[in-house]
Amino acid sequence: MDIAQAHEKGLYPRTNHLYRSEHCQGCPLCRECTRSRKGRTMNICHDLERQKGIVRENMATERGQELMIQRSIQSEGTFGQLKEDYSYTRLRRRGKDGVEFELWMVAAGHNIRHYCNRKSQMKERSSHLN
Incomplete structure (x- = not known):
């Protein structure tokens, strides 16, 4: 069963899909597989998954790896100093x-x-x- 839920809150609206298995009700392994009485559920945002895939592809390129190295050199050090040296954690x-x-x-x-x-x-x- 697929139920779509739209979320308008925040800067980027998204639609989450809630998938629920309908085949758990007669299954002898249901108690070992899940604690829920309604069966297994999955909450997936397809737009977010597509964006994650694009990011993974970009990071796999030479340019993406170069940018990550620059990020770790330029900004991560400052955040590390704030957290470790000045105990600024939240x-x-x-x-x-x-x-x-x-x-x-x-x-x-x-x-x-x-x-x-x-x-x-x-x-x-x-x-x-x-």
């Missing part, structure tokens, strides 16, 4: 505006810290040369 605000504001503040703090560290390194180098 957002404290809710809602799009609150989360955006918090991320801007964290980014600004990270950049100021980075600037101060570079400035102090430059002072140390110049004092060693004099």
